[in-house]
Amino acid sequence: MPDSTPTPECRTAGPADEDTATAPLLQAEQLSCRYAGHTALEDFSLTVYPGEVVGLLGPNGAGKSTALKLLAGVMPPSDGRVRLAGRDLLDRGLRYRRQLGYLPERPPLYPEMRVRAYLRFCARLRHTPQAAAAVDTALAECGLESVAGRRLDQLSQGYRQRVGIAQAIVHRPALIVLDEPTVGLDPLQLQGIRTLIRRLRGEHAIILSSHILPEIQALADRVVILNRGRICHQGPTHTDADWISARFRDRPDASALGGLPGIAQAKPLTGDHWQIRLSPGTAPETVLAEVAAQDWGLLAWQPGGDALEQIFLKATEGTGDTP
Numbered sequence: 001m002p003d004s005t006p007t008p009e010c011r012t013a014g015p016a017d018e019d020t021a022t023a024p025l026l027q028a029e030q031l032s033c034r035y036a037g038h039t040a041l042e043d044f045s046l047t048v049y050p051g052e053v054v055g056l057l058g059p060n061g062a063g064k065s066t067a068l069k070l071l072a073g074v075m076p077p078s079d080g081r082v083r084l085a086g087r088d089l090l091d092r093g094l095r096y097r098r099q100l101g102y103l104p105e106r107p108p109l110y111p112e113m114r115v116r117a118y119l120r121f122c123a124r125l126r127h128t129p130q131a132a133a134a135v136d137t138a139l140a141e142c143g144l145e146s147v148a149g150r151r152l153d154q155l156s157q158g159y160r161q162r163v164g165i166a167q168a169i170v171h172r173p174a175l176i177v178l179d180e181p182t183v184g185l186d187p188l189q190l191q192g193i194r195t196l197i198r199r200l201r202g203e204h205a206i207i208l209s210s211h212i213l214p215e216i217q218a219l220a221d222r223v224v225i226l227n228r229g230r231i232c233h234q235g236p237t238h239t240d241a242d243w244i245s246a247r248f249r250d251r252p253d254a255s256a257l258g259g260l261p262g263i264a265q266a267k268p269l270t271g272d273h274w275q276i277r278l279s280p281g282t283a284p285e286t287v288l289a290e291v292a293a294q295d296w297g298l299l300a301w302q303p304g305g306d307a308l309e310q311i312f313l314k315a316t317e318g319t320g321d322t323p
């Protein structure tokens with residue numbers, strides 16, 4: 001695959017540890033990335049569970065593409081590490097990397113290749129069993145059957161984007177990383193790609209980036225907002241008043257937290273950051289007292305209700321795009 005990404009100053013990620021009690025699919029821990037002295041990403045941590053759709057949102061130059069390159073394992077971090085299914089992404093071989101599909105900002109398409117041949121090439125690169133059948137499935141899923149024999153340079157932007165997504169899913173990865181999958185599309189093409197991404201959720205966990213808020217709201221379960229290389233917010237894309245964002249000093253036990261009276265559901269975003277949904281009719285302050293009485297060192301407790309747009313504006317306040 002062509003890749004013009006310059007190598008950043010890097011440090012090899014540390015050994016994997018096997019603590020996967022709640023079985024996250026992807027764990028990124030305190031990633032940073034420096035390009036020739038310029039810090040593009042700092043202290044980026046993210047946990048993704050199977051079947052989740054996570055949106056990465058931020059103004060131009062916020063560090064979204066950099067974060068996705070590190071999460072997809074196409075570039076090593078300067079600091080931190082990424083684990084996929086409990087194993088260090090960079091230390092492990094193809095077997096684990098095959099669990100990941102990646103659509104870069106500029107899809108690596110060879111203009112003179114035909115769609116089916118290109119996808120077969122991608123499937124073989126990843127040692128996909130029954131490659132021909134896998135290509136047929138990806139063609140059907142991405143609505144590409146009618147253009148399977150066409151050269152890539154004869155396709156419209158929308159169809160090229162579909163081919164980019166098809167190469168990311170042809171080997172049936174558990175995690176798909178999509179960098180701005182809808183950029184440059186007209187409204188009709190946009191609708192097609194949205195429908196496709198919705199169809200893929202569930203079977204695959206998806207991380208996708210955009211600088212457009214409604215895009216993330218339409219597709220993602222939760223959002224991570226980046227600004228100037230740092231995470232400035234993460235939480236659900238729906239901001240119902242009965243969801244609470246809580247931070248702890250020590251990682252709570254999931255079943256103990258979820259089993260407290262008045263709590264309908266507790267979901268970890270990272271080890272110390274949890275989303276808690278209250279049972280209908282429960283007053284947040286009653287549950288707050290229960291949670292604070294536990295041994296987890298409650299640090300922050302923020303009932304939802306703030307519209308995501310306000311959160312985005314607040315989080316990126318006073319900062320424009322970064323070149």
Ligand SMILES: Nc1ncnc2c1ncn2[C@@H]1O[C@H](COP(=O)(O)OP(=O)(O)OP(=O)(O)O)[C@@H](O)[C@H]1O
Pocket residue numbers: 005006035036038039040058059060061062063064065066067105211322323
């Ligand atoms: N290869 C590189 N060499 C040097 N600096 C880089 C490189 N790639 C990105 N940067 C810088 O790192 C910062 C983050 O860039 P990145 O592309 O990750 O942001 P982004 O949020 O994806 O932006 P956009 O939405 O415009 O694509 C920017 O300041 C950018 O100029």
